[in-house]
Amino acid sequence: MKKLLEFSGIDPERLVLKWVSSAEGPRFAKVVTEFVEKIRQVGPSPLRPKKFSGEELTEKAS
Amino acid sequence: MIEQVKKHVKSLISTGKIAGFLGLRNDEGVVTPFLFQQPEDVDAALSLGDLDVPGAARYPMAKLAMRLLQNSQDDSIYGVLVRGCDERALNELKRWNQLGTTDRLIKVGVACPEELAKDHQCRKPFPDEFVAGEKVSPQPNDVVTEILAKDLDSRLAYWLGEFNRCIKCYGCRDICPVCFCNVCTLGDDTLVRTGDLPPENPMFHLTRAVHMAGRCIDCNLCTEACPADIPLRTLYKRVAEIIADEFGYVTGEPGEGKSPLNILGPEPGHTSAND
Structure with a gap:
């Protein structure tokens, strides 16, 4: 899966697969917290729809 | 070339070895399966x-x-016209348990001319x-390497x-020889948002790519069928490479071994998938 993302141009760091048992609450919290930290470092996804800004329109017009 | 095939097929039919031959029929220039x-x-x-070619x-x-x-x-036993790609697809379908337990197909093979092989980088x-x-x-076929040479x-x-x-x-899905599921993820609104054009990009195509893992036999029919000329085959080729690297599984080979993505692991509390 990561390799496919990489081939498609999406940072494979954005995907994490981990087995966590339902009995491992603290581990789950740890895994998620770490991943959230990582994603914050990597920044917004390039696939995220761009917010509309007037600048683009003026750029196109000029 | 066609005369040899005709002769072979006629003998299979007249000796009663097959109930019918699945081939292609040319009806005034329009070729359809028959x-x-x-x-x-x-x-x-x-x-x-x-x-024309x-x-x-x-x-x-x-x-x-x-x-x-x-x-x-x-x-009944049937005959079927196969090129190299069709044979790979049959091998793969057999591994995915889609052809039944007994062998009911007699393959009538044709080798492709160089021009066709080159057209499809077969x-x-x-x-x-x-x-x-x-x-x-x-x-x-170097398309995968070309894309890997680019940055993310x-x-x-x-x-x-x-x-x-x-x-x-x-x-791409409908022409695909190894797409056989009765219910398709791509038509399920909860998995891939429906009703958008183009479909959710890139989720729609990446989803299909994942489903091609351990299946795609590289026949190039999808790319040929695509009215928008999307090089789908390149994507699935990379997926096939990944499966070969990770699991050592090469699609389309004869034999019995299951595709790695067709093996169910044991459910929690069980020691095997069958107990």
């Missing part, structure tokens, strides 16, 4: 799909053969056994641009 049951029809209209009309013969077996009321342009044609060497951002820009042309005709 189940030949009479030797006269074979003489009159059997085609290899060669029109060899193999101009190709169909997923393996998938059609699979449907034929599934819909037949008895245990990895094996001939079946293991064939009654007509000459064996030509496999053709190289250019790859993403490239694929988003390609996928953006998708008109969601499902042609």
Whole structure:
């Protein structure tokens, strides 16, 4: 899966697969917290729809 | 070349070895799949799909053969026209348990001419056994390497641009010889948002790519069928490489071993998938 993302141009760091048992609450919290930290470092996804800004329109017009 | 095939098929039909032959029929220049049951029809209209160029009309013969077996009321044996790609698809379908337990297909193979093999950069342009044609060497295909040479951002820009042309005709899925699921993820609104054009980009195509893992036999029918010229095959080729690297599984080979993505692990509390 990561390799496919990489081939498609999406940072494979954005995907994490981990087995966590339902009995491992603290581990789950740890895994998620770490991943959230990582994603914050990597920044917004390039696939995220761009917010509309007037600048683009003026750029196109000029 | 076609005369040798006709002769072979007629003998199979007249000796009663097969109940019918799934081949292609040329009806005044229009080539469609057809189940030949009479030797006269074979003489009159059997085609290899060669029109202006060899193999101009190709169909997923393996998938059609699979449907034929599934819909037949008895245990009849059928003949089927196979090129190298069709044979790989049949091998793969067998591994995915789609052709039943008994062998009910007699393959009538043709080796593809060099022109056709080159057109599709075919990895094996001939079946293991064939009654007509000459064996030509496999053709190289470097598209995957070309894309891997780009950096992440250019790859993403490239694929988003390609996928953006998708008109969601499902042609890639429908023509695919190894797409056999009764219920398709791509039609499920909870998995891939429906109703958008182009379909959710790149989720729609990446989802299909994941489902091609351990299945795609690199026949190039999807790319050929795509009205928007999306190089789908390149994507699935990379997926096949990944499966070969990770699991050592090569699609389309004869044999019994299951595709790695067709093996169910044990559920929690069980020691095997079957207990």
